[in-house]
Structures are given as structure tokens and as C-alpha cells.
Amino acid sequence: MPNSTFPAVISFGDNHKPVITAKYGDEDDEDFSTRMANAVEVQEIDSNLYISKELWLPAGARGVFGGQIVAQALRAAFNTVPDEFDIHSLHSYFILAGNVEVPVIYQVHRLRDGRSYATRYVVASQRGKAIFVCSFSFAKPDKANFNLTHQVEIPKVPPPESLPSDIDVLNELLNLDDITPKYREHLKQKIEESSPMDYRQVVRSKPDSTGYRYFKTRGKLGSDKKLHACVIAYASDSGFIDTTVAANGVPNNGVGMLISLDHCMWFHEQARADDWLLYEMQSPRTNDGRGVVFGKIFTKDGKLAVTTAQEGVVRLTKKEQEKRLDLIHPNSVTKSVLVGSTAQHYQFQTIKMENEDYYGKNNNNNKKKPMMRPLLRRAYQTSSSSRSRLLLPAITLSSIAAASTGYWFASMEQHQPQKIKTANHTTLKKAFQELQTVLSAEHVTVDQTVLQDHGHSNNSYHEAGLPNIVVYPSNTSQVVEIVKIADKYDLPIIPFSGGTSLEGHFAASRGGICISFTEHMSEIIAFHQEDMDIVVQPGVQWEDLNEFIKEHGLFFPMDPGPGACIGGMVGTSCSGTNAVRYGTMKEWVINLTVVTPEGKIIKTRQRPRKSSAGYDLTRLFIGSEGTLGIVTEITLRLAVIPKxxxxxxxxxxxxxxxxxxxxxxxxxxxxxxxxxxxxxxxxxxxxxxxxxxxxxxxxxxxxxxxxxxxxxxxxxxxxxxxxxxxxxxxxxxxxxxxxxxxxxxxxxxxxxxxxxxxxxxxxxxxxxxxxxxxxxxxxxxxxxxxxxxxxxxxxxxxxxxxxxxxxxxxxxxxxxxxxxxxxxxxxxxxxxxxxxxxxxxxxxxVGIGKKKYLKQELGENTIEFMKKIKTAVDPKGLMNPDKVLP
The missing domain is CATH 3.40.462.10 (FAD-linked oxidases, C-terminal domain)
Structure with a gap:
């Protein structure tokens, strides 16, 4: 979807193709109410299977508005329960960012149908991948018994009629003289969006962990109680996680990232979404790059209708971090924290601040923004339709603590080779600075959340091991420079692609530099249709590869777990369900481009299907799990899709x-x-x-x-x-x-x-x-x-x-x-x-988990021969240490 279409509503016809049906502007109340109803509606395509009718692309957002997915999932679940059941609660998780150009499929699982309660589990998917899951509990009203009752009082805040609407606030900001052109354009897009919801913020004079806002639809919705519940669910996600930054007084241009990870709601009273509802939002804690918010939604007559909860990723821009760091250490531009363990394993964290921010005056529009790896793309961009932080120029200390504080991770093993030296504070700092001369600053990070995500996996039962630094190269030449820097400072190197492995392959057991390929080395370099082969970078996912080549009647037969990338598939010599017919990864790799431990580039062979030229180095690297070198390009054989x-x-x-x-x-x-x-x-x-x-x-x-x-x-x-x-x-x-x-x-x-x-x-x-x-x-x-x-x-x-x-x-x-x-x-x-x-x-x-059995399977002489190969190729032992070899 081109940026010029912001803001837009995307609808889907009978062929499920996206069509821009509205570029928001002036509409009457009836149009607003119709739009709101359409936004949460789904269409039945089969038993327990529904599809989205519309998806909302907020101005400036990365993808689908999360509240809309929650609302549509609730609508789909509502369609499978009798009318006498009301929604009781929902508990949801955002897994991947929604693509506004692809309809969302909602599969409803009927877990229970009781006399008083019904339970549903909904999986929302796009292109076969789950992007969102939610469990719903429905209940019949209990009128037969005497029940206890109490509730908290509605907060005493000014009435909504006395408060300016979000559109009024945006227009007021637009009239300011000292805003940048880019921010001015962003405000115009927000005004053009003309949301069918009317939001009114209770302005705070100073940063506060509790915020208040009113909301309702701009038109009347009718009497469908299910529709009202869905619209309240829709609105409950809008600006909710923003409370975490408002609590710390972060200005709009100081927020680098705000995305929801989960969302929970408990419905206590039926409420109309077209009457004013007061939303009390309180954030008890923000730390370690995440924030938690709890909310209460009251009707205008003071009844507590809904309770909510949410956690999200909260990050500041580089410039905002710099401002806050200067408040702690006024003379420092760089903050280093060193934490030592009894095993002398040090973790270095550096926060380097840039002189520009997202809306800053020196912003370079052509400069690439740092990208999240797919593991972090599990949440939707929180709607910016009514961000309270627009009104709050202020500061925070909690995010600095989260970003710059070192932390413990797995102790070093006692049999560590002498040649792998324990990285100290000075060494890591020098390596970090040199890496930033090779890559752009945003492609070298020590952000705590990023380190955690690149050293820990929920798929693995092994101990996590976090790297000291994560880098995002774009090509083989940059990988060469990274490897040379690692070699210079004796730092381990750990390759990372999909993060789906099960045996601890990317656990940085001795710290070091993690080379992450998914963000900027996920391109198809060359496609030779007549030869039925393709050259790719290691960050390409196998599902995306097959999506690309299927229109040419071809496919890549290896099918491991969802989300696996070609680099990791080469490293582990994977296979999948098709192995009985098509074999394993070894049979489908023609050649590899590899950066050796000393920083040289080798190509294992040319591109023909067969060759007797020298040792078979291609197969040497397949299954080596990054212990012999870093694979940066892979040439793959392709197969014809069976008729x-x-x-x-x-x-x-x-x-x-x-x-x-x-x-x-x-x-x-x-x-x-x-x-x-x-x-x-x-x-x-x-x-x-x-x-x-x-x-x-x-x-x-x-x-x-x-x-x-x-x-x-x-x-x-x-x-x-x-x-x-x-x-x-x-x-x-x-x-x-x-x-x-x-x-x-x-x-x-x-x-x-x-x-x-x-x-x-x-x-x-x-x-x-x-x-x-x-x-x-x-x-x-x-x-x-x-x-x-x-x-x-x-x-x-x-x-x-x-x-x-x-x-x-x-x-x-x-x-x-x-x-x-x-x-x-x-x-x-x-x-x-x-x-x-x-x-x-x-x-x-093999990774970490299976290496202790390797000698028993292969024999001592075979293991010794493998060790000789490892020593000859990687004498310092820096390539993904502690993997494969016992």
C-alpha cells in the first residue's frame, strides 16, 4: 500500500482483494455510525470461519489497528453463541503485525457450550500464519440468585462537553509555528482521518501514572448489544499503552515505539458505545522496555462497565534517550554499565545517542529506520488516533534505566578455551564504536530487549545466553567487516535468522556479537527460472520464498516450522514433512557464499547442478550451525509444483x-x-x-x-x-x-x-x-x-x-x-x-542439547577429526562457540 494512501479504509470484495473504500474526510453522523459498524463486522465463509470486511490503516502506522482485530475476533465469537449469552471476558495476544492488504481469517474453536457459560478460542490468521489469538468467555446473566455487589466510584473529572475533541487539539497543534514540516504533515493526516470515534482527553498539568479520556461513536449505533460490546473493545485499545509514556511525560516526538503485546477485558455491565464512556487508565510500572496498563471504563451514570489490562513494548527515540541520560550524567553522551559475575562474565551496555529523532528538524527522510526482527513483530501499532502524549512535553527516567542497566546471564563454562578471552568493559566499548563506523548507528544495538530476544527462545528448554551486541548487516561486505572486528577483539560471533531453533543454536553462551540477518539480509538476489534455482540471503523465510516463486510453477520443498529462515535451515540441515519424497536441505543447496573466521569471502562452488571440482565444501558448511563461518548467500535448487x-x-x-x-x-x-x-x-x-x-x-x-x-x-x-x-x-x-x-x-x-x-x-x-x-x-x-x-x-x-x-x-x-x-x-x-x-x-x-551424545553416535575418532577441522578453520574458536562439538 503506497504511503500516499494514508489514511485509508481497506475493504475486501468477493475475491478478497483489497480496495481503498474511503479516504477519510467530512461525513455526517449516519456515515460515521455505518463506518464504525463496518469496522468491526466479519463475514461468515464457512462453519466457524469468518473473514474481515474492512481493515483500518491508521495514519503513520505500520499495520492494522490492534483494537480492530480484537473487535472483529469478538464479533466472530459472538456469531457462534446463542443470543442470551453476553460477553464475560476476553484474553488476547498479538503475535505478528497485521498486513492491511490481506484479509484476516478468524477461526472460532468451540471449547465449551454449557448451560451458564460458553468458551471460545479464536485464531486470527493472514496467509496461513496466526497473527492474533484470543480466548472468550460468555455467560448468561444470573438473575435467579442473590449476589454480592460493590464497585469503585467513578473518578471526579471534568465532563466531556467541557473538553476539546482530539480534532480540536490536532488543529491547535497544526497552528503552531515551531513544528517541523514532517510533523505538520503527520498532523494533517491525523485530521483527515476523521475517526468515527470521538475521543476527549482530560489534560494533566504534570506527568501522572493515571490518565482519563472520554470516548463514544460520533453517530448512533442502534440497539444491538453485541455491536456495542465490539465497539467498546475496539476503542479500549486506542491510546491505552500510551499511558506508560504519559506517566513519564514523554513528548510525542520522544516515543520511538509503542506496540501492544496483549489485551484483556472483563465486561461487568452492558454499555452503549454511542454514549459518553469515561476511561480511567493507570500504569503501575514501565521498565525493561515494556509497560503495563490497567483500565476502568465507566458509563455516564457511574457504573463500572469494563475493566481492562494490557502490556506493550515501550521504547524512546535515540534523541529522547540522550536528553534523559544527560539529566543523569550532564556531561556524558555515552553511558556504559559493567556488571561482573563470579565467573568473570561481563555484560556491556552502551547507549549512543543520535542528534535527530523521528520528527526532528535534521531528520533525513531517506535514512532507513531501524527494523524489528519478526519475533518482535508480534504486536500491532497502537492507534495514534488520540495520543495524550501530544500534549505533554516532559521527561522519564525509567526507560533509561531499562536501556542502560546491565544484567546477569548464564555463567561461563569452566572448560572455556583460553583463546576465547573474557570480554571486558574496554574491549566491548572499542568494538561497539568500531562497529558503528561500519554500519549505521541504528544497525548496532545494545538495547536490553533486543539482546534478550536474540539470546533466548521460548522454543528451547536450554539456558539462554545473551550477546553483548546485536548488529544488522545489509550485505556480505558488511559481514566481512563485522567478522574482522570480532577477530580483532577476540569476541564470539553468533549468527541469527528466524529464531525458531530448538537446541539452543543461537544462545550466546560466552557473550559476543550476534549477527542478525532477518532485518536487512532477507532479499532474493537472483532468480534463474529456466535453471530452476534461486540465490537468496540468509534472512529469507521459506514460506515467503515459496510465495514468490509459486506463480512460476515452482516451489522449495523443505518445510520445517513456520518462520524458519534459509540461513538457519542451512545451519541445522533441516528437512520437514516432505523429506520422504524430497530429502533434506543437503540435497537442495547448490552453493554457499561464506565469510570465514578471518574475514575472507569464499564461494563453495559454481552454479551447475553437479560438479566434481575438489572437496565438497558446500556440505561441510550445511549442518555446521555457524561454527565454521558465516553463510551470507545461498543458491537453492527448486522443484516443479506437482500438477x-x-x-x-x-x-x-x-x-x-x-x-x-x-x-x-x-x-x-x-x-x-x-x-x-x-x-x-x-x-x-x-x-x-x-x-x-x-x-x-x-x-x-x-x-x-x-x-x-x-x-x-x-x-x-x-x-x-x-x-x-x-x-x-x-x-x-x-x-x-x-x-x-x-x-x-x-x-x-x-x-x-x-x-x-x-x-x-x-x-x-x-x-x-x-x-x-x-x-x-x-x-x-x-x-x-x-x-x-x-x-x-x-x-x-x-x-x-x-x-x-x-x-x-x-x-x-x-x-x-x-x-x-x-x-x-x-x-x-x-x-x-x-x-x-x-x-x-x-x-x-546438535546445538547445545545433543552434543553430549555425539561421541557415542559417531565414535571418538570421528569427533577428533571434526575438532581438527574446527581448529584449522577457526583457530580462535570464535564462531558460535559451545555448539556441535562435545
């Missing part, structure tokens, strides 16, 4: 019966696309997540068929169904339409997150072993017998076509006994795999 595809499922009496199908299937020579095995417990979890799927809760095989013609697929289905029948298989269901295909395969897609329903709030230890397919039935049977001795829920899922499967061990990581039990189950599984001539990792890589 015909379908899927099938079949349940079995026992998991061993299901597993016995696999070896026979492989011997039959069937060109099957995927064979996935899910045990009975996993099928139960999937039904819990979506009861309408209605799977038989027994061990189940999921098959994916693909070929050059439907006739070829029909033949394969006939062969597979015969094999299944010989092994006690139940009904063999295969899809006869695209809709049936999506429905049948849905369970496999949602398996991982569905498993969390078996033990809410548990951590998941995702195991990963592989054995020859002939040993698969025996390994699975023995694993199930071991699981039966445990009290922990352990559903199983596997890409069994190539002998690879995972057990999801659900445990409380804060419970020592459960953690000990999880360790035991994992160790037993690994030992069994090795004894059956298998491997400790089929596709997740």
Missing part, C-alpha cells in the same frame, strides 16, 4: 500397527509426498483444539500424495490403501476436493500447539531422533512403553516416512521432579535410537 495433489488419513488399533506400514510402503516404491504419524494422545489434543475435526482418537497416519496426473495419484492411493488394510487400518479417508484436503490435513498442521492443551502452561521438550525405517516399529513400541511409566503427557508425531519422529514431553520447568523426568525420557529415547543404528537428531541439529 495433482491430495491427502489421506487412516487410524490403527495400535501405534506399532501404524509404524509397520512405513517399511512396506517404502519397499513398494510408492512416490508418496509425506507420511506423518500421530499417536492417540496427539489426536485427542487435536480434537480438544477443534472438536469439529472429529478425528478417531487412535494412532493415525497422514498421507500426502502428489504426482504428474490424477491417474497416477489414484494408482498410488490404491496401493497404499491395500498396504494399510493388511495392517489393521481403519477407514482410509482421502480428499476428493481442495476443501476436503485442507480439512483432512488440518490436524497435522495444528499438532504442536494443540498438544499444549494436554497440560496448560507447560514447557515442551521436543525430541528428535531418526532410525532406519526397518527399526521404526520397534523404536516406537519401546518408546511408548517408556512413556507409559511416566506421569507426563507425551504425545508423539513423526515424519515416519524417513524414520524420523518427535515426542513432545510436556513438563513444568520450575518443577525439579518433572524436569528430571523429562530428562530421563529424552535420554532413554536417544540411547535407544543410537543402539538401533540411528541418530540423535534427524532435523533439529
Amino acid at each position: 495433482a495433489q491430495t491427502v489421506a488419513v487412516c487410524d490403527f488399533p495400535t501405534i506399532e500397527d501404524a509404524a509397520k506400514v512405513v517399511p512396506e510402503l517404502m519397499q513398494a516404491g510408492v512416490q508418496i509426498g509425506a507420511v506423518e504419524l500421530l499417536d492417540g494422545l496427539m489426536m485427542k489434543a487435536i480434537n480438544l483444539s477443534n472438536p469439529e475435526l472429529g478425528y478417531v482418537e487412535k494412532p493415525t497416519l497422514f498421507f500426502k500424495f502428489s504426482g504428474g496426473s490424477q491417474a497416477a495419484i489414484d494408482h498410488e492411493i490404491q496401493v497404499v490403501s491395500g498396504i494399510v488394510k493388511r495392517h489393521q487400518g481403519g477407514e482410509f479417508k482421502y480428499a476428493k476436493s481442495e476443501k476436503e484436503k485442507e480439512s483432512l490435513w488440518e490436524g497435522r498442521k495444528i499438532a504442536l500447539w494443540s498438544s499444549t492443551l494436554l497440560k496448560p502452561n507447560a514447557s515442551i521438550w521436543t525430541t528428535d531422533v531418526v532410525v532406519p525405517v526397518s527399526e521404526l516399529p520397534r523404536l516406537i513400541r519401546q518408546t511408548q512403553e517408556d512413556i507409559e511409566t511416566s506421569s507426563l503427557p507425551c504425545p508423539l508425531v513423526g515424519h515416519v516416512g524417513d524414520g524420523n519422529f518427535h515426542v513432545f514431553i510436556l513438563f513444568d520447568k520450575n518443577n525439579p521432579e518433572e524436569y528430571k523426568e523429562a530428562v530421563r525420557l529424552n535420554q532413554n529415547l536417544v540411547q535407544r535410537a543410537i543402539q538401533m543404528d540411528g541418530s540423535v537428531t534427524g532435523e533439529h541439529g
Whole structure:
């Protein structure tokens, strides 16, 4: 969407293509009310499936307004409960930024339909990725019983009629003489936006942690109580997280980032959104780059109608940080904090302030703004339709504390090689300053939240290890300079792309420099359609790559977890569900461009499909997990999208019966696309997540068929169904339409997150072993017998076509006994795999978690040979230390 279209409402027609339906301006009350109703409305496209009709793109915002997503999700949930049920509460999380050009799909999961309460779980998705999730509780009014009652009093503040509207405030600011052209244009866009909501701020004379504002729609909405609840949900997110900066008196041009992470609401009374409502907003704490806000919404007659809560990311501009830092240390431009641990592991934090801000007079419009990595793109830009901070020139100290204070992280291991020196204060400061001569200042950061996100993963059960510095290069030449600086100061280097790995691959166990590729090295460099290959940077996501090439009839077959990037896929030698047909990452990489530990660029080979020229360096780096060099460009083979595809499922009496199908299937020579095995417990979890799927809760095989013609697929289905029948298989269901295909395969897609329903709030230890397919039935049977001795829920899922499967061990990581039990189950599984001539990792890589088993699998001589390679290539041991090698 070009910037010239700001501000705009995006609607979607029958073809779900975006159309600009309104460029906001002057409208009467009826137009306002219609617009407001349309903003929260959704359209049913299937049972429990809804699509957005409109999306709002606020002026200057990155994407969809979060309040609109909350409101539309509530509307979709409302559509699945009887009219006598009122909304009771909602608890939501923003995961990814919404794209205003793509309609949002809302899938409603009916978790419970009781006599008094109903529960719904809604997943909002765009292009197959969840961007928002929310649980809703609905209740019938309890009029039959005598109930306790009390409430707090409505705050005593001036009435809304005595306060200027946001439009009045914006016009007043626009008339000031000393504002910059860029800020003036921003104000004009806000005025043109002409929101259908009327917001009125109670102005505070000094910074305060509590703020007040009134809101209502500009037109009447009718009597639909569901619509009023949705509109209140819509408005409750607007300017809410702003209370955190208002509490510290931050001016508008001092705010670098404000995005909502979650949003909760409790509905106590029915209220009309077209009558004045008073919103009391209080922020008890802002620290570590995040702020928390609690709110109360009162009706005009003093009733407490709604209680709210929200957490968000709160960051200042560089210039605002400089101002506040100068208040603490008037003569300093740079603030360094050094914290030492007993293991002499130091964390250096530097805040370097720039002389310009987002709306500053010296702002360079061509200068790139720093980008968030996708892990942080999990929240929507908070609506700036009525920012109270527009009125508040002031200061804060809390954000400085969050940005510049050092913190502890994992102690150094005692066997640290002598050549990796402990980075001290002076060394880190020099390295930081030199890095800023190579990259623009905003591409070198020591922001605490960024460090945390680049050293910690919720996907991994391993200890986090935070880097000292994170850098965002744009090309191979910049990576060379970064590596040279790291080599000069003996600082470890940790590559980072998607952040989805499971074995602690990007944990900076010794600090150092994290090279993050997702932000500025996520480009397609060259596409050779006739040769069916493509050259990409490491930050490209595999889903985005496939989206780019599918119009040319091609696809990249590797399909690991959502969000994985090509760089990490090379580092771990991943595969996925398609491995039985297409193999692993090793088969699909033609060549690599690598920056060596001493800062030289090598290319592992040329671009033809085959070559006998020298050592196969390409495969040496695949699976090396960044321990031998930094991969900056990858040339990939591509495959033709099969002309015909379908899927099938079949349940079995026992998991061993299901597993016995696999070896026979492989011997039959069937060109099957995927064979996935899910045990009975996993099928139960999937039904819990979506009861309408209605799977038989027994061990189940999921098959994916693909070929050059439907006739070829029909033949394969006939062969597979015969094999299944010989092994006690139940009904063999295969899809006869695209809709049936999506429905049948849905369970496999949602398996991982569905498993969390078996033990809410548990951590998941995702195991990963592989054995020859002939040993698969025996390994699975023995694993199930071991699981039966445990009290922990352990559903199983596997890409069994190539002998690879995972057990999801659900445990409380804060419970020592459960953690000990999880360790035991994992160790037993690994030992069994090795004894059956298998491997400790089929596709997740070694990282930190599997290296202790490597000697047992490969033998001492093999490990010693690997160590010789590592020492020869990386004599200082700076490349992603403590990974792979025991």
C-alpha cells in the first residue's frame, strides 16, 4: 500500500482483494455510525470461519489497528453463541503485525457450550500464519440468585462537553509555528482521518501514572448489544499503552515505539458505545522496555462497565534517550554499565545517542529506520488516533534505566578455551564504536530487549545466553567487516535468522556479537527460472520464498516450522514433512557464499547442478550451525509444483500397527509426498483444539500424495490403501476436493500447539531422533512403553516416512521432579535410537542439547577429526562457540 494512501479504509470484495473504500474526510453522523459498524463486522465463509470486511490503516502506522482485530475476533465469537449469552471476558495476544492488504481469517474453536457459560478460542490468521489469538468467555446473566455487589466510584473529572475533541487539539497543534514540516504533515493526516470515534482527553498539568479520556461513536449505533460490546473493545485499545509514556511525560516526538503485546477485558455491565464512556487508565510500572496498563471504563451514570489490562513494548527515540541520560550524567553522551559475575562474565551496555529523532528538524527522510526482527513483530501499532502524549512535553527516567542497566546471564563454562578471552568493559566499548563506523548507528544495538530476544527462545528448554551486541548487516561486505572486528577483539560471533531453533543454536553462551540477518539480509538476489534455482540471503523465510516463486510453477520443498529462515535451515540441515519424497536441505543447496573466521569471502562452488571440482565444501558448511563461518548467500535448487495433489488419513488399533506400514510402503516404491504419524494422545489434543475435526482418537497416519496426473495419484492411493488394510487400518479417508484436503490435513498442521492443551502452561521438550525405517516399529513400541511409566503427557508425531519422529514431553520447568523426568525420557529415547543404528537428531541439529551424545553416535575418532577441522578453520574458536562439538 503506497504511503500516499494514508489514511485509508481497506475493504475486501468477493475475491478478497483489497480496495481503498474511503479516504477519510467530512461525513455526517449516519456515515460515521455505518463506518464504525463496518469496522468491526466479519463475514461468515464457512462453519466457524469468518473473514474481515474492512481493515483500518491508521495514519503513520505500520499495520492494522490492534483494537480492530480484537473487535472483529469478538464479533466472530459472538456469531457462534446463542443470543442470551453476553460477553464475560476476553484474553488476547498479538503475535505478528497485521498486513492491511490481506484479509484476516478468524477461526472460532468451540471449547465449551454449557448451560451458564460458553468458551471460545479464536485464531486470527493472514496467509496461513496466526497473527492474533484470543480466548472468550460468555455467560448468561444470573438473575435467579442473590449476589454480592460493590464497585469503585467513578473518578471526579471534568465532563466531556467541557473538553476539546482530539480534532480540536490536532488543529491547535497544526497552528503552531515551531513544528517541523514532517510533523505538520503527520498532523494533517491525523485530521483527515476523521475517526468515527470521538475521543476527549482530560489534560494533566504534570506527568501522572493515571490518565482519563472520554470516548463514544460520533453517530448512533442502534440497539444491538453485541455491536456495542465490539465497539467498546475496539476503542479500549486506542491510546491505552500510551499511558506508560504519559506517566513519564514523554513528548510525542520522544516515543520511538509503542506496540501492544496483549489485551484483556472483563465486561461487568452492558454499555452503549454511542454514549459518553469515561476511561480511567493507570500504569503501575514501565521498565525493561515494556509497560503495563490497567483500565476502568465507566458509563455516564457511574457504573463500572469494563475493566481492562494490557502490556506493550515501550521504547524512546535515540534523541529522547540522550536528553534523559544527560539529566543523569550532564556531561556524558555515552553511558556504559559493567556488571561482573563470579565467573568473570561481563555484560556491556552502551547507549549512543543520535542528534535527530523521528520528527526532528535534521531528520533525513531517506535514512532507513531501524527494523524489528519478526519475533518482535508480534504486536500491532497502537492507534495514534488520540495520543495524550501530544500534549505533554516532559521527561522519564525509567526507560533509561531499562536501556542502560546491565544484567546477569548464564555463567561461563569452566572448560572455556583460553583463546576465547573474557570480554571486558574496554574491549566491548572499542568494538561497539568500531562497529558503528561500519554500519549505521541504528544497525548496532545494545538495547536490553533486543539482546534478550536474540539470546533466548521460548522454543528451547536450554539456558539462554545473551550477546553483548546485536548488529544488522545489509550485505556480505558488511559481514566481512563485522567478522574482522570480532577477530580483532577476540569476541564470539553468533549468527541469527528466524529464531525458531530448538537446541539452543543461537544462545550466546560466552557473550559476543550476534549477527542478525532477518532485518536487512532477507532479499532474493537472483532468480534463474529456466535453471530452476534461486540465490537468496540468509534472512529469507521459506514460506515467503515459496510465495514468490509459486506463480512460476515452482516451489522449495523443505518445510520445517513456520518462520524458519534459509540461513538457519542451512545451519541445522533441516528437512520437514516432505523429506520422504524430497530429502533434506543437503540435497537442495547448490552453493554457499561464506565469510570465514578471518574475514575472507569464499564461494563453495559454481552454479551447475553437479560438479566434481575438489572437496565438497558446500556440505561441510550445511549442518555446521555457524561454527565454521558465516553463510551470507545461498543458491537453492527448486522443484516443479506437482500438477495433482491430495491427502489421506487412516487410524490403527495400535501405534506399532501404524509404524509397520512405513517399511512396506517404502519397499513398494510408492512416490508418496509425506507420511506423518500421530499417536492417540496427539489426536485427542487435536480434537480438544477443534472438536469439529472429529478425528478417531487412535494412532493415525497422514498421507500426502502428489504426482504428474490424477491417474497416477489414484494408482498410488490404491496401493497404499491395500498396504494399510493388511495392517489393521481403519477407514482410509482421502480428499476428493481442495476443501476436503485442507480439512483432512488440518490436524497435522495444528499438532504442536494443540498438544499444549494436554497440560496448560507447560514447557515442551521436543525430541528428535531418526532410525532406519526397518527399526521404526520397534523404536516406537519401546518408546511408548517408556512413556507409559511416566506421569507426563507425551504425545508423539513423526515424519515416519524417513524414520524420523518427535515426542513432545510436556513438563513444568520450575518443577525439579518433572524436569528430571523429562530428562530421563529424552535420554532413554536417544540411547535407544543410537543402539538401533540411528541418530540423535534427524532435523533439529546438535546445538547445545545433543552434543553430549555425539561421541557415542559417531565414535571418538570421528569427533577428533571434526575438532581438527574446527581448529584449522577457526583457530580462535570464535564462531558460535559451545555448539556441535562435545
